[in-house]
Amino acid sequence: MTLVVGEQVAAQRDVFGDTLVELIDQDERVYVLDGDLANSTKADKVAQERPERFLQMGIAEQNMMGVAAGMATCGLIPWISSFACFVVNRDLDQLRVVVAQPGLNVKIGGAYAGLLTGLTGKTHQEMADIAVMRSMPGMTVIAPADGVEARAAMLAANDHDGPVYIRFTRDSHPTIFPADYRFEIGKGVVARDGGDVTIISTGVQTVRALEAVGQLAAEGISVRLLHLPTIKPLDVEAVVAAAATGAVVTAEDHTVIGGLGGAVAEALGEHRPTPMRRIGVADCFGESAPNDDLLEKYGLTASCVAAAVRALLQD
Numbered sequence: 481m482t483l484v485v486g487e488q489v490a491a492q493r494d495v496f497g498d499t500l501v502e503l504i505d506q507d508e509r510v511y512v513l514d515g516d517l518a519n520s521t522k523a524d525k526v527a528q529e530r531p532e533r534f535l536q537m538g539i540a541e542q543n544m545m546g547v548a549a550g551m552a553t554c555g556l557i558p559w560i561s562s563f564a565c566f567v568v569n570r571d572l573d574q575l576r577v578v579v580a581q582p583g584l585n586v587k588i589g590g591a592y593a594g595l596l597t598g599l600t601g602k603t604h605q606e607m608a609d610i611a612v613m614r615s616m617p618g619m620t621v622i623a624p625a626d627g628v629e630a631r632a633a634m635l636a637a638n639d640h641d642g643p644v645y646i647r648f649t650r651d652s653h654p655t656i657f658p659a660d661y662r663f664e665i666g667k668g669v670v671a672r673d674g675g676d677v678t679i680i681s682t683g684v685q686t687v688r689a690l691e692a693v694g695q696l697a698a699e700g701i702s703v704r705l706l707h708l709p710t711i712k713p714l715d716v717e718a719v720v721a722a723a724a725t726g727a728v729v730t731a732e733d734h735t736v737i738g739g740l741g742g743a744v745a746e747a748l749g750e751h752r753p754t755p756m757r758r759i760g761v762a763d764c765f766g767e768s769a770p771n772d773d774l775l776e777k778y779g780l781t782a783s784c785v786a787a788a789v790r791a792l793l794q795d
Contacts, residue, residue: 483671489652490627497522499634515562521591523561545574552584564590564606593647594733601768611738613645614712620644621712623683626655632663653684668718674702678722681731682740691782716747728756736760
């Protein structure tokens with residue numbers, strides 16, 4: 481599948497709200513639990529359009545997780561709606577004990593994930609959620625690249641039996657997937673083929689990786705781009721095959737510790753040791769600033785990804 485950066489843009493949080501309504505209409509088991517952030521996560525679309533399936537839990541994330549677990553034991557499919565910084569950290573003990581350990585069918589939507597959270601600052605920026613969630617036994621972890629994939633991932637998550645965490649970004653991003661794209665949990669997507677070097681990316685960072693591929697192509701560098709929307713379970717076969725170029729750069733809107741880069745390094749270390757570099761947020765917290773400034777400061781722009789590729793090839 482050859483992906484391109486399209487002109488259409490969409491905010492994943494809008495897709496989240498719309499798709500929740502769609503799931504409710506398709507499945508009588510679906511309910512939405514919100515942690516007093518529905519107007520930001522766009523779960524308020526459910527409150528407005530399907531109020532009988534919307535439960536406002538207030539600023540009580542630990543209780544919300546427990547209620548979701550109880551609903552799941554009754555055969556329902558609760559979707560939790562809150563900011564990633566809260567569902568990953570504030571109620572982590574409840575998540576571990578009452579959802580993950582019994583493997584309950586709870587779906588967790590982590591909104592405002594990553595660096596670009598609309599000037600909310602370091603308290604609300606969650607850039608370690610993938611690391612936390614992928615270390616949780618039995619947890620499926622997904623980071624969609626655009627609105628099309630966000631919807632497809634939610635449909636797949638609803639059909640999956642077990643806990644699922646999906647990270648959603650706040651602002652609008654270009655669409656790269658066609659409308660008929662079919663998402664499969666645990667499968668990567670070869671977005672571009674090439675023979676000189678491989679970029680492996682996830683989430684909306686794949687959009688910037690695609691732009692980097694274009695910059696490098698103009699310089700005569702042939703790049704293979706592997707998009708991994710599912711970080712757990714990881715598509716190890718696709719990672720190993722992609723590394724056949726002999727050099728790998730990973731790129732993610734997440735800390736370089738324990739996220740996509742760590743997962744890829746683990747897979748390659750066991751199956752195909754390969755020179756690689758990891759692009760992501762260094763071991764630090766973020767701050768408030770416009771999106772473009774944050775991307776530049778923390779090294780996540782397309783130009784930064786392209787620079788990492790050049791540096792790796794020169795080593």
